Amino acid sequence: MAPRTARASTPALELCGLSKTFTLGAGLFKRGRTLGAVSDVSLRIPRGQVMGLVGESGCGKSTLAKMLLGLTTPSDGDVLVDGKPLRGANQKALARHIQPIFQDPYSSLNPRKRIAQIVGLPLQVHGIGTSRERAARVAETLDVVGLPRRAADQFPGQLSGGQRQRVAIARALIMRPDIVICDEPTSALDVSVQAQILNLLLDLKAEFGLTYLFISHDLAVVEHLVDRVAVMYLGRIVEEGTREQIFGSPRHPYTRALLDSALTPEPGLGVPDIGLGDAMPDPSDPPSGCAFHPRCPKAQALCRQTRPRLEDIQGDNARVACHFA
């Protein structure tokens, strides 16, 4: 793994043609079908920036996150952290660079452990510091995420949803990572608490120079804190650009549909109906050509035949995969 003093121009996190294929229904005498959960994803996240990753349920966001966290092995492609490949890196080195914050603080915290044990566990697992040093770092980190000192002795069940997500954030920060993968970190929270957690994430980013990949189906949440946005459909990135480009002048019909659905007034109700009629196609049997064509209001014959490449939009520092964008 890279030293923490990598050059400022090197992206903190780079995904190069990352793919994950699952085999379904294989047996002794049966070959099984393949499902491309993530296909040929390439992204660069500069140090200190927030990349939003958006798309409907089942488009591959969590599978992508698991590959970045070393929880799933890519079928193809590479992940570079500070310019160095993650492949072959040991878990200890990885944990010092990349940490996750997951959606559900209710199920991701062990209900039988005290908060101090939960937050300090990564230090213990990786043999960092004496027990006194670990306790001091836990106390300091609880402060940083805005939890009272007394929370250290409490159990998750004694805390509110927002406080539990602060615990999950403290557990991620205790290793002082450079990159945090936030997988729907506010989806399980009340709307009023969501804003507090998002503001906390922004403050922590500034304080520790963190780089975030922020995964969400909720575009309103993403708009609040990202620098760039990548839009994913059926395992592929279909559009990527700055926050202003994606929210101000989206080019891909799917991005437009997602933005339209974000305007429907039912925040916090889970994945929106994006108003495109047919549900997302079966990823183990994707449509020919552009995978979005059966739902696309602008589809033409070419879209059924040829898959558009994700190409640079001239002079715009953005990319789109659509024949007619």
Ligand SMILES: Nc1ncnc2c1ncn2[C@@H]1O[C@H](COP(=O)(O)OP(=O)(O)OP(=O)(O)O)[C@@H](O)[C@H]1O
């Ligand atoms: N272990 C697995 N084996 C087989 N298929 C899988 C596996 N994990 C995920 N998939 C499939 O890969 C596709 C992408 O799933 P993934 O969970 O990454 O999507 P997602 O965008 O994170 O969805 P959600 O927001 O609902 O979590 C889905 O079709 C899913 O059923």
